[in-house]
Amino acid sequence: AATNAQIYDALVRPVIRAAVDGFNGTVFAFDQTSSGKTYTMSGSGADPGVIPLAVCDLFDTARQVIN
Numbered sequence: 001a002a003t004n005a006q007i008y009d010a011l012v013r014p015v016i017r018a019a020v021d022g023f024n025g026t027v028f029a030f031d032q033t034s035s036g037k038t039y040t041m042s043g044s045g046a047d048p049g050v051i052p053l054a055v056c057d058l059f060d061t062a063r064q065v066i067n
Contacts, residue, residue, distance in 0.1 A: 004043050008053040016057050027054075 002010075015025035027050060029037040043049025048056075 004040055004047050004049050005053065007040060008050050012050050012054060013057065016054050016061075020058070020061050 012027050015027055019025040029041055029050075031037055039049065041049050041051050043052060
């Protein structure tokens with residue numbers, strides 16, 4: 001019953017932060033067919049998935065570094 005943002009904050013954000021700090025990171029979605037992997041990764045306009053949230057987070061982090 002978790003939202004994509006909750007999943008991102010709990011599991012993916014630390015991987016993105018480590019990658020920005022120079023570490024390698026992978027987020028891998030694996031489960032049976034029709035379990036919601038594509039929705040979790042891509043999301044929708046109202047509930048963005050892991051990929052769009054990660055891209056926004058990367059650009060926000062880059063913006064902070066530049067400023």
